[in-house]
Amino acid sequence: MSHPLVAFVPDVFGQALNGLAYGVLLFLLSVGLTLIFGMLDVVNLAHGSYYMLGAYAGLTLIAVTGNFWLAVLVAPAAVALIGAAVERTCLRPLYRRGPLDQVLLTFGLIYVFEDLVKWIWSGRIRSIPTPALFSSSVTVFGATIPSYRLFVIVFGLVMAAALWALIEKTRLGAIIRAGVFDSEMTAGMGINIHRVFTGVFAFGAALAGLSGVIAGPIQSAYPPMGASILVPALIVVVVGGLGSLKGSLAGSLIIGQAETFGKVWLPGTSMLMIYVVMALILLFRPQGLFGRPLR
Amino acid sequence: MSSPSPLLAIAGLVRHFGALSALNGVSLAVAPHERRAIIGPNGAGKTTLFNVITGQLAPSAGRILFDGEPVAGLPPHALARRGMGRSFQRTNLFLKLTVLENLRLAAAADGRGSYDLLGSVERLRAPLERARGAAEAVGLAGRLGELVGRLSYGEQRQLEVGVVLATGPKLMLLDEPTAGMSPEETVRMTRMLEGLPREVTMLIIEHDMDVVGSLAERVTVLHYGEVLTEGTFDEVKRDPRVYEVYLGSA
Amino acid sequence: MTTRDVRPNAGRRSPAKAPRRRNTRMIPRVVGFAALVAIVAAFPLFAGNYPVKLIQEILIWGVFAMSLDLLMGYAGMVSFGHSAFFGVGGYVAALALLKSPGLISALLLPALAAAAAALAIGFFSIRVSGVYFIMLTLAFSQMFYAVAFQAAWLGAEDGVVGVPRPAVLGWNLASPAGFNLYLLALVVAACLLLYRIVRSPFGHVLRGIHDNEGRMQAVGYPVNRYKLLAFVIGGTVAGVAGSLYAQLVGSISPDAFLWTTSGEALLMVIIGGTGTLGGSMLGAAAFILLQSMVSSYTERWMLILGLTFVLLVLFAPGGILGVLRGRVGIRS
Numbered sequence: 102m103s104h105p106l107v108a109f110v111p112d113v114f115g116q117a118l119n120g121l122a123y124g125v126l127l128f129l130l131s132v133g134l135t136l137i138f139g140m141l142d143v144v145n146l147a148h149g150s151y152y153m154l155g156a157y158a159g160l161t162l163i164a165v166t167g168n169f170w171l172a173v174l175v176a177p178a179a180v181a182l183i184g185a186a187v188e189r190t191c192l193r194p195l196y197r198r199g200p201l202d203q204v205l206l207t208f209g210l211i212y213v214f215e216d217l218v219k220w221i222w223s224g225r226i227r228s229i230p231t232p233a234l235f236s237s238s239v240t241v242f243g244a245t246i247p248s249y250r251l252f253v254i255v256f257g258l259v260m261a262a263a264l265w266a267l268i269e270k271t272r273l274g275a276i277i278r279a280g281v282f283d284s285e286m287t288a289g290m291g292i293n294i295h296r297v298f299t300g301v302f303a304f305g306a307a308l309a310g311l312s313g314v315i316a317g318p319i320q321s322a323y324p325p326m327g328a329s330i331l332v333p334a335l336i337v338v339v340v341g342g343l344g345s346l347k348g349s350l351a352g353s354l355i356i357g358q359a360e361t362f363g364k365v366w367l368p369g370t371s372m373l374m375i376y377v378v379m380a381l382i383l384l385f386r387p388q389g390l391f392g393r394p395l396r
Numbered sequence: 397m398s399s400p401s402p403l404l405a406i407a408g409l410v411r412h413f414g415a416l417s418a419l420n421g422v423s424l425a426v427a428p429h430e431r432r433a434i435i436g437p438n439g440a441g442k443t444t445l446f447n448v449i450t451g452q453l454a455p456s457a458g459r460i461l462f463d464g465e466p467v468a469g470l471p472p473h474a475l476a477r478r479g480m481g482r483s484f485q486r487t488n489l490f491l492k493l494t495v496l497e498n499l500r501l502a503a504a505a506d507g508r509g510s511y512d513l514l515g516s517v518e519r520l521r522a523p524l525e526r527a528r529g530a531a532e533a534v535g536l537a538g539r540l541g542e543l544v545g546r547l548s549y550g551e552q553r554q555l556e557v558g559v560v561l562a563t564g565p566k567l568m569l570l571d572e573p574t575a576g577m578s579p580e581e582t583v584r585m586t587r588m589l590e591g592l593p594r595e596v597t598m599l600i601i602e603h604d605m606d607v608v609g610s611l612a613e614r615v616t617v618l619h620y621g622e623v624l625t626e627g628t629f630d631e632v633k634r635d636p637r638v639y640e641v642y643l644g645s646a
Numbered sequence: 647m648t649t650r651d652v653r654p655n656a657g658r659r660s661p662a663k664a665p666r667r668r669n670t671r672m673i674p675r676v677v678g679f680a681a682l683v684a685i686v687a688a689f690p691l692f693a694g695n696y697p698v699k700l701i702q703e704i705l706i707w708g709v710f711a712m713s714l715d716l717l718m719g720y721a722g723m724v725s726f727g728h729s730a731f732f733g734v735g736g737y738v739a740a741l742a743l744l745k746s747p748g749l750i751s752a753l754l755l756p757a758l759a760a761a762a763a764a765l766a767i768g769f770f771s772i773r774v775s776g777v778y779f780i781m782l783t784l785a786f787s788q789m790f791y792a793v794a795f796q797a798a799w800l801g802a803e804d805g806v807v808g809v810p811r812p813a814v815l816g817w818n819l820a821s822p823a824g825f826n827l828y829l830l831a832l833v834v835a836a837c838l839l840l841y842r843i844v845r846s847p848f849g850h851v852l853r854g855i856h857d858n859e860g861r862m863q864a865v866g867y868p869v870n871r872y873k874l875l876a877f878v879i880g881g882t883v884a885g886v887a888g889s890l891y892a893q894l895v896g897s898i899s900p901d902a903f904l905w906t907t908s909g910e911a912l913l914m915v916i917i918g919g920t921g922t923l924g925g926s927m928l929g930a931a932a933f934i935l936l937q938s939m940v941s942s943y944t945e946r947w948m949l950i951l952g953l954t955f956v957l958l959v960l961f962a963p964g965g966i967l968g969v970l971r972g973r974v975g976i977r978s
Contacts, residue, residue, distance in 0.1 A: 144777050194960060200777055201724050205916060206959045208909050212952030220946065328906065332788050335781050343777065372792030379785060380770065387773050450864070476866035488864075490857040501854045504847065505866030511875070512847040520847060563865050 115244030116365050117358065122250040122319070124357020125257025129312035130330065131337040131349040132264060133305025139281035139344025140301050142200050143192065146207040148309055149331030150214035155180050155310025156322040157218055160229055169232035176314045177307040184306025188299050211328055219324045229317030249318055256315065261350055268346055277301060281344050333360065336379050342392025351390050401464060403428045403567055403597050404449070409458035411441075411448050411621075418444040420621035421458070426567070431598045433608045433629075436618035437642055442601045443485060445618065446569050450482045451475045463566065477506060481565030483556045485572045485601075489544045495555060496540040499527035502562035530562035535588055550581040554588065561592065568592075570600040574607055586610050605633075617641070687830055690823045698822055699894075704934050705833045706890045708927035711914040712840050713883035718912070719921025720844055721876045722856035723772075727783030728884055729907035730767060730790045731760040735885030736898035737794065740806040743893070752812040752889060753832075760885020761878050763790075768877040772870050775859075784905045791903035805899030809892050819893075829890060836883055840923055843879065852876055913955055919967030928966055 134148050158179050162172035187210065195202045235249040268274040279287040280297055288294035313326075320326065337356050341348025356375050363374025382390065402425035411419040418441045426432050434442050447453040449460060451472040460468040467475060476482075490498045504510055504523035518524070531537045534554045544552065553573060560568050573589065574582045586607050592598070602608050608615060608629060615632045617624040619641050625632060632638055686705070690698050710732055717723045735756035742751030771782045794800050801807070811819040819825040843849050851872050854862050862869050892898040901907065914933050918925030936954070941947045962969050 138777065142777070144780060191956060191960065198963070202959050202963060204724070204777070204780060205912065206956055208912070209952045209955030209959065211906075212948045213956065214952075216946055216949035216952065220949070332785065332905065336785055339778070339781050339785065372796060373789065376785060376789035376792065383770065383782070387778075452864075471868075472863045473866050473868045476864060482864055484864075488858065488861050490854055490861065492857050493853070497850070497854075501850065501862070502865040504851075506868060509847050510851050510867070510872075513879075514842050515846055517847050517850055559861070559865065 112244070114242055115246055116361055118241070118244060118246050118250065118254065120358040120361035121354070122253045122257075122357075123361060124353045124355075125253055125260075126312050126316050127330075127333055127337050127357055128257060128261065128350055128353035129308045129315070130334045131341070131353055132346060133308045134334055135338045135341065135344055135346065135349045136277070136281065136301055137305045138338070140277070141192075141196070141203075141298055143203040143207070144200065144335075145302075145305070146204060146331065147187070147210040147214065147327075148207075148305070148334065149327035149329070150211055151180050151184060151306040151309035151327075152313040152316070152330055153218060153322070153324065153327035154183060154214065155313025156229070156317050156320070156326065157222055157227075157313075158310065159314035159317050160222070160227055160322050163229065169230075173311070173314050177311040180310030180313075181303040181307035185299050185303040187306075188302040192302070193295070193298075211331075215324050215327060222322075222324075224324055226321050226323040228321045231318040253315055253319070260311075264346065333375060336375055338389075340379055340382050340389055342389030344393070345389070345391040348389055348391035400428060402426055402461075403430075403463060404599070405459075405461040406449070407459045407461075409445070409448060409460065410456045411444055411453060412456045418621055419448065419455075419458075422618070422621065422623055424616050424623060424626070426597060426599055428566075428597055429594055431611055431613045432600070433612035433615045434599065434601045434618055435603070435605075435608060435615060435632075436624070439620075440618040441621040442618055443571055444621075446482060446571055446601065449475075450480060450569060473506070476563060476565075479564075479566035480569065481560035481563045481567070482569040483560045483571055483573060485575055487549075487552045487556055489552060489555055489559065491543075491545045493544060494540065495531065495536055495542050495544060495547070495558075496524075496527060498544060498555060499530050499558055499562040500524055502559045503527045503530065503564070505563055526564060527562050530558045533561055533588075533592060534558035535584070550577055550584070553577060553581075553585065557585075557589070557592075561596075565596060567597045567599065570598065572601050572603065574602065574604055582607065683830065683834055687827060690826050695822065698826065700934060700938060702826065702829055702894055704927075704931045705829060706887050706894060707911070707914065707934060708930035709833055709836045709890070710884055710887035711911045711918070711926035711930050712837065712923050713880045713887065714908075714911050715915045715920060715923055715926045716840060716844065716852075716883075717876060717880045718915055719923075720849060720856060721852040721873055722859070723775075723873060723877065724780055724912075725771075725783040725877075725880075726780050726905055726908045726912070727767060727771075727785075727787035728880070728911055729903050729905065730783075730787035731764055731881035731884035732888035732891070732907065732911075733787075733790055733794065733898070733900075733903035734763045735760045735888030736892040736902050737800060737806065737888075738885075739889030740809045740892045740898045743809050743812060744806070747810045747812045749812060749814055752814075752893060753886060756885050756889035757882050760888070761882040763885075764878040764881025765874070768874045768881070772873050772877060784908070787903055787905050787908060791900050791905075794900035794903055801899075803900065805897060805901075806892075807897040809896050809898070811893050811896075825894075829894070832886070832890065836886065837923075837927075840883065844923060848872070848875070913951075915965075916955075916963075917958060917965050919965030922965075922967050925965055925967040932966065 130148065130152055134145060137143055137145050155176050158176035159172040162175055163169055166172070191206055191210070192203055195206060231249050235252050237248055238245050239248045239251060241251070268277060276287065276292055276297060280294065280301070333356060337349060337352040340355065341352025355378065359374045359378045367374065404426040406425070407423050409419050409422040410417065422441070422445060434445065436442055444453065448455050451470050451474065454469050458468065459466060462475070462478060462480060467478065490501065500517065500523050503526035504520060507523065509520045509523070528537070531540055534557050536551065536554055536558060539547065539551065544555065547555065553575070557570060557573055560570070574585050577585060582604060589611055600611065612629055614626065615629050616626045617632055617638050624637060624641060625635055686701060689701055714725065714728045717725055738759040739752060739756040742755045745751065767783065767786045771779055771786065774782060794805070795803060811825060814828060817824065819828050851867060855869055855872060859869055888902060910933065914929035915926045916929065917932050918927065918929030937947060937951070940950050958965070964971065
């Protein structure tokens with residue numbers, strides 16, 4: 102019989118992997134939120150809705166084509182179009198009015214999207230089949246997890262690297278960084294800032310949609326899923342620092358682990374864990390881990 | 397000349413912004429009731445100096461003594477309560493409120509009446525008196541009921557000074573009070589400033605040399621975050637270095 | 647001289663005339679208010695149970711929304727966590743009334759608990775502003791939701807049920823007419839209190855903060871202290887609203903804590919007109935009546951609510967009262 106510690110470690114490791122998978126989903130979601138905030142000064146409360154739309158788009162695409170990978174490619178694009186449309190029609194008229202009106206508008210959109218989805222797809226939970234390639238389980242360092250989760254982790258880390266390269270190493274990334282730092286100045290440099298805004302918004306929505314599709318086999322699809330993932334995503338962004346990509350990554354990894362281990366070690370108070378973590382971090386750094394200092 | 401202890405004494409004030417040193421060891425002393433002007437080319441650090449003195453920015457190094465007490469690093473409202481009032485280069489008023497209310501809020505600043513949950517502002521006599529007095533002093537007595545957003549630019553700049561006056565300060569820091577004004581408005585503003593009570597010490601940033609000449613007893617010249625020279629307006633005017641600094645950066 | 651008055655002729659009147667003008671403007675308002683109160687008091691005499699319940703819900707949510715308007719419209723603090731205090735008030739009232747159904751359980755304890763919660767949440771949240779404040783307050787109310795949802799002693803998912811109405815002066819409020827008067831009395835008291843506060847010197851300070859926080863700091867106000875006080879007052883009144891809700895419905899569930907509950911209160915404030923107090927009661931009425939009417943015709947209640955909200959923000963940001971005053975259009 103194995104020593105308790107030897108049995109314990111794979112357990113912890115297995116949970117850590119679960120936490121990592123969840124963290125990755127949060128990361129994809131929070132990147133869009135934090136960039137949209139950093140550049141447009143908008144807290145897009147409807148961001149969770151794009152996550153939900155991605156999952157449902159994925160559901161339909163898989164039902165129609167039978168191909169999971171096609172859904173992963175197409176669903177985010179569809180969500181990006183919706184995001185761009187929303188930005189152009191609803192948000193652009195509000196830029197000169199300040200962040201409050203934008204927050205309130207996006208709050209209204211939550212209701213619109215959730216009910217539309219309920220109308221079109223019905224309110225039942227719809228499960229999304231795991232792709233055939235990853236339908237088995239693997240054992241990593243003694244911990245057994247579904248191989249799909251491992252795929253999610255790897256995919257997420259690859260995406261993180263790709264995003265980092267995009268933001269830090271390309272001209273487009275430089276424009277985005279400039280826009281996040283000071284959008285007035287960037288517009289003054291002759292860059293069509295409106296197009297960049299729409300682009301960043303659509304990009305953020307696409308990432309959220311991607312997260313939704315990828316999450317599908319794990320989470321299934323149900324209409325309130327957007328509103329319920331929004332709060333952890335907001336906490337990630339607050340903890341990491343609004344506008345910081347690094348912060349999104351750090352925040353989502355921390356929150357992913359906190360949520361998972363909270364469920365395992367303190368089951369009666371699991372939902373509370375992420376708030377405790379948030380409160381502790383904000384007590385010492387009110388601007389978040391990588392956010393810009395407040396005074 | 398033997399002088400009373402200074403109202404404001406700054407020693408070795410430094411303020412960095414990353415690699416940039418906006419203030420590079422500024423020292424100066426302002427006597428009570430003095431009228432001092434701070435001049436210098438753009439980017440000399442004048443507004444940054446004001447920001448650090450009034451607590452909007454924390455100093456990177458250096459000491460500030462106000463009325464004998466060390467005050468470096470205190471927040472703006474604490475300094476205002478001690479008697480330091482500051483006006484802004486870009487008009488910074490309560491746009492949706494009336495002239496009277498702008499002044500009354502300043503006059504009532506954090507007095508015990510401000511925490512009154514159930515009373516009425518009309519019963520707080522003292523702030524209203526001070527507000528009306530400040531309005532008289534800056535020439536806005538006839539415009540008390542007007543919304544600030546409706547005032548002309550010149551009137552708003554007058555109110556900028558009025559709000560500071562209403563707090564009953566010992567030291568007024570005025571940041572380019574005549575900024576953006578026409579020549580007639582500038583003359584009017586200068587006369588108004590000249591007429592302000594002499595008990596209030598004045599430290600004023602200005603670009604317009606006529607205003608400086610009319611108002612200032614002593615002038616401090618700032619350049620690249622350091623004090624270049626100090627003296628009466630005539631002394632400074634005649635200093636070739638000052639001439640060079642202004643010409644060189646034109 | 648009221649400084650809130652933005653009508654075109656306001657400034658032309660000289661200060662000496664102000665007191666008399668205030669009285670003549672006040673009279674129609676006072677009469678109107680009294681008439682409204684009388685109608686609501688008499689309502690159970692000529693209307694059935696369902697409409698009476700609807701009116702009572704409107705009154706309670708109206709108070710909740712007004713307390714939020716104090717924060718939003720007067721101090722400029724947009725809180726998405728106001729439901730935390732509503733829930734705290736509701737739960738404390740529910741638990742206390744089950745033990746001892748009196749006024750202390752019905753009003754004092756919930757108010758104190760809500761005030762304490764507001765002090766705690768305010769301490770963390772007021773250090774930041776704008777968007778950060780929105781997100782922090784949202785997260786905090788969700789924290790309360792998490793606790794209520796999972797705690798067995800709080801009834802977990804189902805919450806607390808079987809909450810009795812209090813016995814006031816030996817008078818049991820189980821009868822609809824009796825409860826109506828009790829509720830109305832408290833709601834009127836809350837309205838008058840909030841009305842007094844926004845017109846008080848403290849209320850003027852809040853408006854100054856809303857207009858230009860930086861300048862308020864610069865002239866000597868420790869702004870955060872005032873914001874915290876406003877936050878606690880608003881939270882306390884919200885707690886009383888929550889307690890009244892628990893008394894009306896006889897139960898309280900974790901849903902009271904949801905951030906979407908805060909959002910709905912925000913909607914009510916905006917529908918009626920932010921910064922008007924009375925508008926929030928109007929907004930609560932509009933919201934609840936709309937919800938009641940729409941949901942009896944179609945299941946698509948949420949869609950209509952969301953679209954209404956979106957259109958409202960885009961085209962009528964001043965709310966109902968704003969429209970009445972002529973402020974319509976994207977440029978508002």
